[in-house]
Amino acid sequence: MRISCLLLASALLVTACDDGDVTPPDDMPSVQPAEVIANYADLVYTNYQDAYDKAVAMQMVIDAFVAAPTASTMEAAKRAWLEARIPYGQSEVFRFQDGPIDRNGGPEGQLNAWPLDEVYIDYVDGDPTAGIINDPTIEISKAMLMDLNEGAMGDVFGQGDAFDAEKAISVGYHAVEFLLWGQDLDNAGPGSRPYTDFIEGGGTAENGERRGQYLSIVAEIIVDDLSGLVDEWSPGGAYRGEFLAMDDNMALTKMMDGMGILSKGELGAERMDVGLETLDQEDEHSCFSDNTHIDILMNATGIQNVYLGRYEWFDGPGLNDLIRDADPAMADNLDAAFVASIEAINAMPVPFDQAISQNGSPGWMAVNAAVNALFDQADLIVMGGAAIDLTVGVELPE
Amino acid sequence: MNPLARTICGFWLVLLGSLSSCDHALVPEPGEELSAGPGTIVDDTRDAFTHHLPGLERDLERSFLRGRPLFRDNWVTAPASTDSRDGLGPLFNARSCEACHVRDGRGRPPWDGEPFGSLLFRLSVPGASADEPPVPEPTYGGQLQPLAIQALDGEGTPQVTYEEQPGQFADGQDFSLRTPRYTFTDLSHGPMVADVQVSPRVAPALIGLGLLEAVPQADIEALADPDDSDGDGISGRANYVIDVTSGELALGRFGLKSNQPTILQQVAGAFVGDIGITSALFVEESCTGAQADCGAAISGGDPELLDAILADVTFYSRALAVPIRRNWDAQEVLRGKQIFRDIGCASCHVPTLTTGDIPDLLGFSNITIRPYTDLLVHDMGSDLADDRPDFGADGREWRTPPLWGLGLIEAVNGHLYLLHDGRARGHVEAIMWHGGEAEDARAAFASLSAVERAELVAFLESL
Numbered sequence: 001m002r003i004s005c006l007l008l009a010s011a012l013l014v015t016a017c018d019d020g021d022v023t024p025p026d027d028m029p030s031v032q033p034a035e036v037i038a039n040y041a042d043l044v045y046t047n048y049q050d051a052y053d054k055a056v057a058m059q060m061v062i063d064a065f066v067a068a069p070t071a072s073t074m075e076a077a078k079r080a081w082l083e084a085r086i087p088y089g090q091s092e093v094f095r096f097q098d099g100p101i102d103r104n105g106g107p108e109g110q111l112n113a114w115p116l117d118e119v120y121i122d123y124v125d126g127d128p129t130a131g132i133i134n135d136p137t138i139e140i141s142k143a144m145l146m147d148l149n150e151g152a153m154g155d156v157f158g159q160g161d162a163f164d165a166e167k168a169i170s171v172g173y174h175a176v177e178f179l180l181w182g183q184d185l186d187n188a189g190p191g192s193r194p195y196t197d198f199i200e201g202g203g204t205a206e207n208g209e210r211r212g213q214y215l216s217i218v219a220e221i222i223v224d225d226l227s228g229l230v231d232e233w234s235p236g237g238a239y240r241g242e243f244l245a246m247d248d249n250m251a252l253t254k255m256m257d258g259m260g261i262l263s264k265g266e267l268g269a270e271r272m273d274v275g276l277e278t279l280d281q282e283d284e285h286s287c288f289s290d291n292t293h294i295d296i297l298m299n300a301t302g303i304q305n306v307y308l309g310r311y312e313w314f315d316g317p318g319l320n321d322l323i324r325d326a327d328p329a330m331a332d333n334l335d336a337a338f339v340a341s342i343e344a345i346n347a348m349p350v351p352f353d354q355a356i357s358q359n360g361s362p363g364w365m366a367v368n369a370a371v372n373a374l375f376d377q378a379d380l381i382v383m384g385g386a387a388i389d390l391t392v393g394v395e396l397p398e
Numbered sequence: 399m400n401p402l403a404r405t406i407c408g409f410w411l412v413l414l415g416s417l418s419s420c421d422h423a424l425v426p427e428p429g430e431e432l433s434a435g436p437g438t439i440v441d442d443t444r445d446a447f448t449h450h451l452p453g454l455e456r457d458l459e460r461s462f463l464r465g466r467p468l469f470r471d472n473w474v475t476a477p478a479s480t481d482s483r484d485g486l487g488p489l490f491n492a493r494s495c496e497a498c499h500v501r502d503g504r505g506r507p508p509w510d511g512e513p514f515g516s517l518l519f520r521l522s523v524p525g526a527s528a529d530e531p532p533v534p535e536p537t538y539g540g541q542l543q544p545l546a547i548q549a550l551d552g553e554g555t556p557q558v559t560y561e562e563q564p565g566q567f568a569d570g571q572d573f574s575l576r577t578p579r580y581t582f583t584d585l586s587h588g589p590m591v592a593d594v595q596v597s598p599r600v601a602p603a604l605i606g607l608g609l610l611e612a613v614p615q616a617d618i619e620a621l622a623d624p625d626d627s628d629g630d631g632i633s634g635r636a637n638y639v640i641d642v643t644s645g646e647l648a649l650g651r652f653g654l655k656s657n658q659p660t661i662l663q664q665v666a667g668a669f670v671g672d673i674g675i676t677s678a679l680f681v682e683e684s685c686t687g688a689q690a691d692c693g694a695a696i697s698g699g700d701p702e703l704l705d706a707i708l709a710d711v712t713f714y715s716r717a718l719a720v721p722i723r724r725n726w727d728a729q730e731v732l733r734g735k736q737i738f739r740d741i742g743c744a745s746c747h748v749p750t751l752t753t754g755d756i757p758d759l760l761g762f763s764n765i766t767i768r769p770y771t772d773l774l775v776h777d778m779g780s781d782l783a784d785d786r787p788d789f790g791a792d793g794r795e796w797r798t799p800p801l802w803g804l805g806l807i808e809a810v811n812g813h814l815y816l817l818h819d820g821r822a823r824g825h826v827e828a829i830m831w832h833g834g835e836a837e838d839a840r841a842a843f844a845s846l847s848a849v850e851r852a853e854l855v856a857f858l859e860s861l
Contacts, residue, residue: 115483119475120548126477126696130548168493169472183479191479269463270471277464277706280482287479375456395449395463 031321033248039309039316040255041240044094045233046314047305051087052226058084059219062176066212069198078180082291084222085173088112089298093306096261096393097254100232100239107225110149110171114285116178117168120148121214123205124183132170133210140213145171146221171218174286179215181288187281187354190290253390255319256381259303260394263341264378267299273371276364281353292352297345300374304338319384327387334384337377344370424732431727433802433861434606434720435765446721446806447502447605451762454717458758465714468707470496473673475547476698482707485698487674488550488691489543489684491518495668495711498601502718503810505601507558507578507820514544514556517820518672519580520597520786521590528790529647531640535594537587537688541671550691554585560821565830568845575830577781578821587688595786595793598819599654603810605803607652607661608716609767612753615649621748621772632745632835634774637797639789642679651773654799654818655791665712669703677703717759720767720802725860734857737850741842746798746835748772770801770861779833782817794834805859825858826851 058080065073092112095102102108118124122131132138132148149171169175182193196202200209232239243251271292275283284292305311309318324331348366349355355363378394385392432438439449450462471483472493478484492498498505498516505516519542522532534540544552560576567573580598582590619636626633637656641648642663650656658664666679676683681701685692725731738744747770755763775795785793796818804825808814814824822828832840843851 115471115474115478115480117472117474117486118478124477130475168474178479185479265463265466269460270467273460274464274467274710277710278482278704279706280480280704282479283482371460372456375460395466 029322029325031317031325033252033322035317036309036319036322037248037251037255038244039318040251040306041233041243042316043305043309043311043314044091045230045235045237045240047087047091047094047302047311048226048229048233050312051084051091052223052230054080054084054087055219055223055226058176059216059223062219063216065195066198066216069195069202069208069212071195074180074195074198078289081173081176081180082289082294085286085291085294086298088173089295090302090305090311092266092299093258093262093302095258096266097258099243099254099258100229107228109169110146111173111222111225113149113169113172114174115169115287116172116174117170118178118183120168121170121175121178122211125185129206133207133214136207136210140210140217142217142221145214145217171221173222174288175218176215176222177286177288177291179211179218184282184288184290184353190351191288249390252319252322252388253385253392255306256385256390256392259306260378260381260385260392262299263303263374263381264394267296267303268371268374268378271296271299272367272374275352275356276367276371279357279359281357284352284356287353290351290353293345293348293350296348296352296370297342300338300342300345303377304342307334307338322388323384330380330384330387334377334380337373337380341370341373341377344373424729424736426727426732429766430768431723433723433768434609435762435767437606437609437719437762437765437767438722439719440722442721442724442806442809444501444810444812447603447718447803447810449719449721450717451608451719451759453761458713458717461710461713462717465710465712468711469499469714470494473675476696476702478698481699482704485675485702487543487545487547488695489546489553489689490674491541491543491545491672492516493673495673498672499604501810502604504603504807504813504815505820506811506813506815507600516601518542518599518601519556519582520599520788522595522597522786523591523593524595526787526789528787529638529640530789532595532786532788534686535590537686538585538590539684539686539689541684542582543674543684546692547695550695551586552584553587554582557581557583567848567851569848571848573826573830575827576821576823578819595784597784597786597788600815600818600820602654602799603803603807604715605718606720606767606769606800607718608756608759609720609753609762609765610651610751610769610771610773610800611661611716612756612762613651613751613767613773614754617751618649618651618773622774630742630745631838632742632776634746634772634776634835635790635795637775637788637790637795650789650791650797653788654797655788655795656773656775656797657788657791661716662708662712665715666703666708669708669711675703676701677708678705679708720769721806723860724805725856728856728860730853730856731860732857733850734853734855734860737846737854738857741846742836742839744770745839746772746774746776747801748798768802771798774798776836777834778836781833782831784818801858801861804861825855829854 061080062077065077100106119127119130122133124130181191184191194204196204198208198212202208231237271285285295286292307319309316320331348370349363355367358364382392382394437451473486474484475486476484486493507517508514521535521538521540521542523535525533538553542553544555546552558578558580560578562574562576564574622634622636624633624635637650638647639650639657639659641659648659650659652658652664666677669675669677670680678701749770750766750768753763753765775791775797777794778796783794787793816822816828817831822831829843
């Protein structure tokens with residue numbers, strides 16, 4: 001037996017030499033897990049830093065708008081919000097792994113909770129005096145708004161059973177969105193809140209000054225929360241240290257859990273399929289601004305980023321390299337799945353809200369195809385994890 | 399394997415076999431660790447109750463995963479842009495299903511200083527017959543809703559104090575039971591009527607519900623013995639309640655008094671009662687004539703809940719899988735299981751049932767499940783009585799709760815407060831509260847040795 005093994009090995013060696021093949025043999029990995037993990041930490045840091053920078057820019061523009069509300073300063077504030085959503089959307093793949101964004105006490109619920117309780121914040125169609133803004137007995141301060149917010153997902157799971165049902169979602173990106181765009185009552189376009197809502201006695205709504213204070217403070221809380229995330233992941237940061245000290249398989253599983261759960265449970269099911277099923281135009285993530293198609297694309301891009309180990313201008317060893325070393329065919333399938341889901345998302349008509357509103361319409365079918373592409377991709381992420389001996393989750397948007 | 403190795407191996411196998419037979423070791427039943435047969439999943443972490451039945455087709459998987467965020471997300475005040483998600487309240491107990499069924503698990507009474515969350519109070523006044531729903535309390539309706547949308551006040555603030563009652567097992571070891579006393583302050587519309595009946599209810603875990611729904615009615619009725627004709631002291635009655643879809647009486651299976659016939663109706667009932675969301679099944683908000691501000695509040699639609707959402711949340715609630723048992727083959731656990739049978743627990747906590755046909759989940763049709771319940775209501779004695787009849791269940795009767803997943807409540811929800819109002823702090827206290835039909839079983843437990851009691855608890859923890 002030993003002899004035949006030796007013969008076989010020599011034969012293989014000879015074959016390799018004969019072919020003049022210069023690629024390393026199969027058992028020589030092109031990349032080590034530790035490199036992929038370290039690159040991921042850099043990627044997360046880079047992404048959060050970008051989200052923070054864009055949020056700081058948004059805050060400055062919002063403060064300028066609040067100081068001098070005009071149609072053009074309001075437009076600038078809206079553009080800054082749209083810009084800020086691009087890095088944040090890509091960063092959502094860092095959720096669902098007990099990391100700083102949504103572990104106990106994490107700011108996810110304060111940053112991005114949805115659906116927003118509009119009436120809890122401001123007037124709405126049919127209720128002109130509703131909300132914190134129109135209740136002068138409530139002081140509008142950072143501490144007060146943070147205290148009044150109940151961050152849905154973040155809080156339910158972060159605080160476990162100590163969930164506080166007396167609070168509603170009142171801060172975060174979608175609160176800024178609501179204050180800038182207003183309710184989307186127009187089936188053909190986004191909300192159209194007039195800038196005069198922010199002028200005391202401007203004629204379109206009471207409490208213009210309080211509305212401006214509220215908007216400024218919500219922007220400030222977003223910046224604070226992102227600053228905390230940047231710190232956690234920065235070189236020398238607390239969570240980065242914890243993450244890099246983990247067993248390789250645990251760290252890799254966390255990375256892939258974020259991909260799998262965002263792909264299937266959160267993006268595919270919650271953010272797209274529920275709207276398809278309810279046929280409700282506004283059952284969409286960014287319902288005031290009609291920016292949902294970008295949210296979806298950025299979430300999907302974030303998933304692909306982690307796989308490839310890249311972010312915008314940043315690039316390094318990714319999970320794709322590890323999986324390719326173990327199972328090239330699986331890597332081919334995954335490469336194709338990420339491309340297919342992004343293509344399917346790009347094929348959805350814009351705006352998303354009109355695409356989903358009629359069952360069986362071409363738009364509805366396109367969104368349905370994108371949901372299936374994300375589900376297929378999630379199933380492949382699980383298989384890709386198995387190829388490098390990991391057990392990956394896809395179901396729990398928590 | 400060479401002949402020598404084979405001989406040695408065979409010798410050891412024979413030796414092992416003879417050792418275990420000399421020892422009278424207990425052996426598990428084949429497959430008993432799979433509490434829900436093919437509907438069992440492997441997870442003993444805090445997520446143990448959150449998985450769907452294995453192997454769902456894509457369409458059903460999508461329905462389940464749509465159901466989850468709808469179960470978890472907050473409902474918002476009407477009018478909101480997210481039209482399909484508004485209509486909260488005006489009066490409510492929680493903004494989401496998840497708020498009480500955290501991680502699809504079990505609720506509890508509040509800790510010191512906390513507001514009441516996942517323990518609610520049903521209210522009624524006497525007068526209903528056994529085939530009628532309870533008559534609501536005239537001012538506050540059928541349930542106390544402590545919270546309200548911004549413009550309104552909640553109905554009142556519940557408070558609880560506990561009174562300790564020490565006792566001793568036959569072997570002299572001490573235990574203590576705590577009796578809750580509830581009071582209600584800040585009542586928004588004055589005092590409740592003097593003859594109000596109050597029933598505290600903790601949110602139960604949701605695992606395996608679709609399988610329990612599929613147990614044929616005749617099988618459950620066959621377990622009933624309303625007049626105790628076999629003389630074992632255990633009566634077991636089916637509770638027939640109104641199915642609002644048909645308007646006819648139907649066998650109740652869900653709710654702490656078997657007061658709901660289907661998961662659909664249970665879910666729709668919780669939407670309207672707990673969150674204030676009306677649906678095709680329950681079109682009226684729970685405002686009474688005395689609560690004009692409640693009746694005048696802006697509605698989130700007519701009804702508020704889209705049928706599609708009700709369908710997905712119902713499927714979600716049907717399709718949660720049951721976690722596999724741990725240590726089911728340990729001798730201590732197997733001895734505990736033997737005691738569980740010997741002292742009569744299994745008379746009501748019936749170990750095995752069989753599902754019938756489930757048209758949309760054929761893989762789970764006609765399978766053996768081990769929920770440890772008969773889904774019947776039993777007289778549990780005066781100490782546990784809520785003195786509030788609910789259809790055919792009288793004021794002393796409660797449904798036998800399923801015990802599958804019992805050993806994972808602590809992992810999932812971080813507590814082990816048991817019984818209908820969470821008064822029991824763990825398995826031992828829960829057993830010692832049993833009375834009425836379960837009095838003999840309780841007395842037998844109290845007479846066990848400390849080792850035997852620990853074995854029984856080890857069995858419960860393995861579920």
